Amino acid sequence: MSRERATAFVPGHVTAFFSAHSAERPAATGSRGAGLTLTDGVTVRVSATGTSRGDGSVGAREIDGGPGTIGAVEDALAALGAAGGADAAGGGDAAGSADAPGETDGVPVDVAVESDLPIGAGFGVSGAAALGAALAANDALDRCRSENELVRIAHEAEVGRGTGLGDVVAQARGGVPIRVEPGAPGIGELDGIPAAARVEYVTFGELSTEAVLGGDTAALTAAGEDALDRLRADPRLPTLLDAAREFAREADLLVPEVAEAVDAVDAAGGEAAMAMLGRTAFALGTGLSDAGYDPEACRVDAAGARLVE
Numbered sequence: 001m002s003r004e005r006a007t008a009f010v011p012g013h014v015t016a017f018f019s020a021h022s023a024e025r026p027a028a029t030g031s032r033g034a035g036l037t038l039t040d041g042v043t044v045r046v047s048a049t050g051t052s053r054g055d056g057s058v059g060a061r062e063i064d065g066g067p068g069t070i071g072a073v074e075d076a077l078a079a080l081g082a083a084g085g086a087d088a089a090g091g092g093d094a095a096g097s098a099d100a101p102g103e104t105d106g107v108p109v110d111v112a113v114e115s116d117l118p119i120g121a122g123f124g125v126s127g128a129a130a131l132g133a134a135l136a137a138n139d140a141l142d143r144c145r146s147e148n149e150l151v152r153i154a155h156e157a158e159v160g161r162g163t164g165l166g167d168v169v170a171q172a173r174g175g176v177p178i179r180v181e182p183g184a185p186g187i188g189e190l191d192g193i194p195a196a197a198r199v200e201y202v203t204f205g206e207l208s209t210e211a212v213l214g215g216d217t218a219a220l221t222a223a224g225e226d227a228l229d230r231l232r233a234d235p236r237l238p239t240l241l242d243a244a245r246e247f248a249r250e251a252d253l254l255v256p257e258v259a260e261a262v263d264a265v266d267a268a269g270g271e272a273a274m275a276m277l278g279r280t281a282f283a284l285g286t287g288l289s290d291a292g293y294d295p296e297a298c299r300v301d302a303a304g305a306r307l308v309e
């Protein structure tokens, strides 16, 4: 018996540094690297609409109360036999996807995404939304998939859209994940820094993940591999932040507003770095407040992605 509606929470994830690894299969594509999962995250509600199959409707789509779609969410839903749209990315016109071949016979679902975090600013919101949609759709439609299978579905959807490489596996784990080997569960490998912390962040705007991942990633990948070696030799939070700062400089990804904030935190005696890939600075403890910024504050998420009542 299907529960017909379900809600999932998925933590945000700020990547401190990463290297990009592409493979033929999306499940084997991913990143190595490390970052922090956050108690600020994404809540996804999925409900079966009750609309009969085959009428072309995919159901309603909302992001923070307004119309909107995220491509990785649509692909994750389609993989679970919910009506999702290959053409639904990037706009508010979810209904336009109804003509996508092979997908009109999925079960129509209403999907509402609510994010504590801005989209496109380096918090892995697209990956979180895809994983939340997979967890909630599996429950609402009684698809009987395991956690690893749902993480793989969301990972493949995110990688396929070019909006992320390692957020989904990190968000599934929670804590401070180290992505030792790239890819979905069963292929990739995770470790973590055993640490709890308050985290502050300020966002100055978006940075297109698709554009960076679609360009030449050789320099950032070399810098990311160096940073990972360093962190694995000394898996502690201050080393994570220091390796992140060096990565941002070496990979030439640092943007001026973030550089200024990171320097200000350093001058005030704190630890900060840039969130990949966004115009966002994050700091441990009260680093940004102490430097005179008015940041958002949360904590490292201890639990990882989960269904909620």
Ligand SMILES: Nc1ncnc2c1ncn2[C@@H]1O[C@H](COP(=O)(O)OP(=O)(O)O)[C@@H](O)[C@H]1O
Pocket: 063, 068, 069, 070, 071, 072, 089, 090, 091, 118, 119, 120, 121, 122, 123, 124, 125, 126, 127, 161, 163, 164, 207, 208, 209, 210, 277, 278
């Ligand atoms: N208001 C919005 N701003 C930015 N992206 C949006 C918005 N609504 C939907 N999207 C979609 O969400 C995805 C954002 O992906 P990405 O840039 O990787 O962000 P994040 O870092 O939050 O994961 C893109 O696929 C984009 O088309």
Ligand SMILES: CC(C)(COP(=O)(O)O)[C@@H](O)C(=O)O
Pocket: 013, 015, 017, 018, 030, 031, 033, 120, 121, 122, 123, 124, 125, 126, 127, 163, 164, 165, 166, 167, 209, 213, 276, 277, 278
């Ligand atoms: C850095 C990024 C490739 C993208 O992160 P975001 O812009 O937050 O989707 C991430 O997925 C990673 O592999 O570490």
